[in-house]
Amino acid sequence: MSLLIKNALVIDPITNLDRVLLDIYIEDQQIVQIAPRIEEIPGMEVYDAHGLWAAPGLVDIHVHLRQPGREDKETVRTGTLAAAAGGFAAVACMPNTHPVLDGETVLGFLQQVIQQDAVVDVYPIGAISKGLQGEELAELTEMAKAGVRAFSDDGHCVNDGFLMRQALEYAKMLDVPLICHAEDAKLADGGVMHEGYWSTVLGLPPISPVAEEAIIARDLLLAEKIGARLHIAHVSTAGSVDLLRWGKARGIRVTGEVTPHHLTLTDEAVSTFDTNTKVNPPLRSIEDVQAVRRGLADGTIDCIASDHAPHTREEKEQEYIHAPFGLIGLETTVPVVMSELVGRGHLAPLRAVEALSTKPASILGLEPFSIAPGRIANITLIDPNLEKTVKPDEFYSKSCNTPFADKRLKGWPKALIYHGQIIMRDGVVGD
Amino acid sequence: MLRFKRQVLDEREMDRVLDRITHQILERSGGVENLVVIGIRTRGVPLAKRLVQKLEAVEEREVPFGILDINLYRDDLSLASAQPVIRTTDVPFDINGKVVVLVDDVLFTGRTVRSALDALIDLGRPRAIQLAVLVDRGHRELPISADFVGKEVPTAKNEVVKVCLAEIDGQDAVNLMERC
Amino acid sequence: MGLRGKDLLGLQPLTPEEIQLILETAKPCKQILTRAVKKTPALRGKVVANLFYEPSTRTRNSFEMAAKAMSADVINVAVAQSSVQKGESLLDTAKTLCALGTDVIILRHYAAGSSTFLAREVDVSVINAGDGWHEHPTQALLDLFTIQEHKKQIEGLRVLIIGDILHSRVARSNIWGLSKLGADVFIAGPPTLIPADIGKLGVKVVYDLDKFLPSMDVVNLLRVQKERHHRVAFPSIRDYVSTFGLHRERLDFLRDDCLILHPGPTNLGVELSPVVADDPRAVITEQVTNGVAVRMALLYLLLAGGRIDEPVD
Numbered sequence: 001m002s003l004l005i006k007n008a009l010v011i012d013p014i015t016n017l018d019r020v021l022l023d024i025y026i027e028d029q030q031i032v033q034i035a036p037r038i039e040e041i042p043g044m045e046v047y048d049a050h051g052l053w054a055a056p057g058l059v060d061i062h063v064h065l066r067q068p069g070r071e072d073k074e075t076v077r078t079g080t081l082a083a084a085a086g087g088f089a090a091v092a093c094m095p096n097t098h099p100v101l102d103g104e105t106v107l108g109f110l111q112q113v114i115q116q117d118a119v120v121d122v123y124p125i126g127a128i129s130k131g132l133q134g135e136e137l138a139e140l141t142e143m144a145k146a147g148v149r150a151f152s153d154d155g156h157c158v159n160d161g162f163l164m165r166q167a168l169e170y171a172k173m174l175d176v177p178l179i180c181h182a183e184d185a186k187l188a189d190g191g192v193m194h195e196g197y198w199s200t201v202l203g204l205p206p207i208s209p210v211a212e213e214a215i216i217a218r219d220l221l222l223a224e225k226i227g228a229r230l231h232i233a234h235v236s237t238a239g240s241v242d243l244l245r246w247g248k249a250r251g252i253r254v255t256g257e258v259t260p261h262h263l264t265l266t267d268e269a270v271s272t273f274d275t276n277t278k279v280n281p282p283l284r285s286i287e288d289v290q291a292v293r294r295g296l297a298d299g300t301i302d303c304i305a306s307d308h309a310p311h312t313r314e315e316k317e318q319e320y321i322h323a324p325f326g327l328i329g330l331e332t333t334v335p336v337v338m339s340e341l342v343g344r345g346h347l348a349p350l351r352a353v354e355a356l357s358t359k360p361a362s363i364l365g366l367e368p369f370s371i372a373p374g375r376i377a378n379i380t381l382i383d384p385n386l387e388k389t390v391k392p393d394e395f396y397s398k399s400c401n402t403p404f405a406d407k408r409l410k411g412w413p414k415a416l417i418y419h420g421q422i423i424m425r426d427g428v429v430g431d
Numbered sequence: 432m433l434r435f436k437r438q439v440l441d442e443r444e445m446d447r448v449l450d451r452i453t454h455q456i457l458e459r460s461g462g463v464e465n466l467v468v469i470g471i472r473t474r475g476v477p478l479a480k481r482l483v484q485k486l487e488a489v490e491e492r493e494v495p496f497g498i499l500d501i502n503l504y505r506d507d508l509s510l511a512s513a514q515p516v517i518r519t520t521d522v523p524f525d526i527n528g529k530v531v532v533l534v535d536d537v538l539f540t541g542r543t544v545r546s547a548l549d550a551l552i553d554l555g556r557p558r559a560i561q562l563a564v565l566v567d568r569g570h571r572e573l574p575i576s577a578d579f580v581g582k583e584v585p586t587a588k589n590e591v592v593k594v595c596l597a598e599i600d601g602q603d604a605v606n607l608m609e610r611c
Numbered sequence: 612m613g614l615r616g617k618d619l620l621g622l623q624p625l626t627p628e629e630i631q632l633i634l635e636t637a638k639p640c641k642q643i644l645t646r647a648v649k650k651t652p653a654l655r656g657k658v659v660a661n662l663f664y665e666p667s668t669r670t671r672n673s674f675e676m677a678a679k680a681m682s683a684d685v686i687n688v689a690v691a692q693s694s695v696q697k698g699e700s701l702l703d704t705a706k707t708l709c710a711l712g713t714d715v716i717i718l719r720h721y722a723a724g725s726s727t728f729l730a731r732e733v734d735v736s737v738i739n740a741g742d743g744w745h746e747h748p749t750q751a752l753l754d755l756f757t758i759q760e761h762k763k764q765i766e767g768l769r770v771l772i773i774g775d776i777l778h779s780r781v782a783r784s785n786i787w788g789l790s791k792l793g794a795d796v797f798i799a800g801p802p803t804l805i806p807a808d809i810g811k812l813g814v815k816v817v818y819d820l821d822k823f824l825p826s827m828d829v830v831n832l833l834r835v836q837k838e839r840h841h842r843v844a845f846p847s848i849r850d851y852v853s854t855f856g857l858h859r860e861r862l863d864f865l866r867d868d869c870l871i872l873h874p875g876p877t878n879l880g881v882e883l884s885p886v887v888a889d890d891p892r893a894v895i896t897e898q899v900t901n902g903v904a905v906r907m908a909l910l911y912l913l914l915a916g917g918r919i920d921e922p923v924d
Contacts, residue, residue: 195807196807196808197807197811199806199807200783200806200807200809200811200812201783202723202745203745203780203783204723204744204745272727273723273728317702319701319722319723319724319728320722320724321723321743322722502653503639503643503651503652504651504653505653508916514613514912514916515916516632516636517636517639517911519638519639519642520639520642553646553650553651555647
């Protein structure tokens with residue numbers, strides 16, 4: 001099985017290529033050769049990538065696949081189809097399933113499902129605490145031995161500082177990162193949107209940004225003392241970016257991620273009371289959006305992760321205060337990043353690829369994908385000029401809770417080569 | 432668009448007409464005992480005021496004067512026509528048992544007067560209601576007639592009788608206009 | 612002239628001209644209420660539905676009186692008894708009402724944005740009778756009407772709103788209405804109950820009542836919302852009363868021509884002491900009458916005739 005990708009503009013942070021016109025020759029599952037002109041031989045499948053950017057397969061390390069327990073919202077199958085449609089070759093999924101992924105049993109089940117149903121790589125993230133209750137440590141060692149590469153209580157914050165300390169101590173021993181969902185429950189006080197002018201105008205219960213920042217500060221200091229690796233999920237405030245910067249300057253082993261919606265939408269979007277703006281952490285002020293953009297551009301925030309959180313239509317069609325938090329993102333991440341950031345000069349293409357592929361992989365302890373001979377052939381082809389309207393009804397995801405519905409965006413994933421096969425073409429996933 | 436056709440009453444003629452109506456009212460009621468005058472907004476009001484002044488001059492006694500807004504009693508509020516601005520009604524006296532002289536500028540379909548009758552009846556029970564209008568232009572759609580008419584002006588459907596009053600329009604005149 | 616939209620969801624979306632139109636229209640409506648025959652046939656044949664998810668006899672009765680004074684028919688959906696308890700959604704309940712021939716739904720709900728949501732989904736008019744902490748436009752309108760009746764115009768007036776601002780839809784609607792009509796708006800209350808960035812709405816926050824009361828033209832006292840908290844926001848009632856309560860001694864700080872308003876029902880002994888309710892400056896009962904008048908005006912403007920700019924005379 002050989003595949004020749006011609007005329008691609010290769011972007012690869014590992015080999016430091018920034019839109020270099022190259023052909024890529026793939027045999028079986030491996031990249032064999034990259035060069036300005038590779039000769040076509042009969043028997044080769046040829047894909048003309050004229051005008052397209054070729055990036056190493058994209059990796060989304062913050063995704064909710066909802067299986068087991070809420071297969072009505074999403075499954076490993078539909079979620080990975082959505083990932084492939086969105087140009088992602090690998091995802092890491094969060095443990096807030098039913099039952100919670102806090103030990104070998106559920107992990108074993110999930111790994112089986114992944115084996116059978118997943119169309120791209122899936123890396124399960126294990127819970128920090130049993131049942132996500134925030135009281136006792138989950139079976140961290142057992143899960144790590146069975147292949148789990150990171151732990152998180154995402155969806156919930158580990159409010160008990162002492163428990164977080166214990167978890168970090170284990171994480172240090174197991175040499176895996178802990179992913180922190182920073183949200184002090186008491187400071188958040190049941191709020192549903194960012195505290196500011198808009199929460200005041202709309203009369204919605206507010207969430208203070210300090211709820212996020214206070215936990216980040218706490219966990220940074222704990223991680224420093226213990227020497228463990230810490231990764232901050234969905235960084236959303238200017239204060240959080242400042243803390244990350246401070247932490248890195250001190251040599252703390254911390255990384256951070258930001259979602260496409262926190263990079264592009266403000267709390268003003270909530271003024272229609274559309275629950276597709278209800279997310280945790282909430283959409284923030286324009287100053288926060290500008291700060292996270294700068295943080296992403298200068299590397300303080302290492303990577304982009306969608307926090308793909310599917311919910312059924314019925315659940316989202318409730319009063320704003322009752323609707324569940326969460327937005328899907330696998331199929332909109334690339335077009336939103338390309339359209340609103342790269343396309344507008346807020347993010348350089350090479351840095352964007354680093355944020356979408358290289359860094360997420362290394363945070364998870366994986367060898368990052370790279371377009372180089374001898375590497376596994378996971379390549380995402382992006383058309384930077386393609387303009388399309390976001391149509392949630394046509395998503396592979398079972399759910400459609402996106403704030404970008406009906407937006408016209410420019411810059412879409414055109415194809416995904418996974419293990420040497422083109423598994424996605426023009427938004428259609430076919431294995 | 433309205434185009435001027437001809438003048439029906441000039442300033443002096445209007446004043447003479449109002450004098451005549453004043454005397455007709457007095458003749459009919461034998462004086463102003465028990466009489467009140469109520470003008471229908473908008474142009475019925477200054478006309479009513481003038482009649483009151485003339486009545487008071489002749490009889491040398493005060494005649495109660497009131498203002499009626501009939502918009503909350505219109506019969507076309509549920510149609511997709513314009514939404515009239517409603518204003519205050521000011522009838523600061525009891526109308527029970529009184530002879531009410533209702534005053535309006537133009538009598539046309541009769542619907543405005545019908546609304547005024549309903550509005551008056553919600554204010555009390557007059558002994559009698561008489562209608563005084565400056566111009567009767569015909570085309571009644573309801574069985575309503577005026578007791579005192581300034582001038583009868585036969586009109587076509589596409590014509591408009593435009594009453595100008597000094598208090599509102601700066602001059603006194605009644606003009607016949609044409610829609611084009 | 613006329614209101615631009617089919618609904619009244621709040622005062623924030625209205626122009627000052629629209630607010631004045633409602634207040635002007637309320638004057639003749641109030642006259643109807645003071646006559647022997649408290650009715651006009653203006654909205655005969657129209658159906659008004661009261662859909663109240665929160666208890667409120669006061670506001671619901673006021674809307675019912677307003678509808679009946681205009682000769683409209685009224686349906687009261689008692690949430691506790693209807694199929695809403697069985698889990699029928701707000702939208703389904705509203706659609707049933709529309710199918711029954713309702714012309715306007717008056718919605719009171721505990722969730723902010725519910726009337727906005729409903730207005731988007733149904734073709735009939737929706738009036739927000741209070742949605743969570745968000746807005747209570749008819750209350751603010753009747754407050755504005757009451758103030759305007761006494762003070763002739765709102766522009767330039769110094770108005771102080773006292774109480775739990777954070778959880779108060781009455782405060783928010785009043786702030787919008789007063790600001791749009793040119794008043795100088797001040798708010799006072801426990802610091803834990805002052806919402807973030809409230810200064811960006813053009814209001815000034817004060818804490819020293821005794822210092823500011825003498826310069827006020829109007830004082831609007833909010834009910835201390837015990838039902839809306841899941842957490843106590845001030846040390847004690849005693850603390851609230853001594854810092855923010857309009858008690859006997861504080862009355863002396865008010866000018867003789869200062870108006871005292873309260874949306875009701877009053878918590879006697881908390882935001883105001885009983886003697887205040889009897890003070891000649893308190894216009895609380897007038898507010899109730901004005902509430903019917905303002906709601907009549909609103910029903911007229913939303914339901915009567917078309918909404919085309921044409922002089923009718």
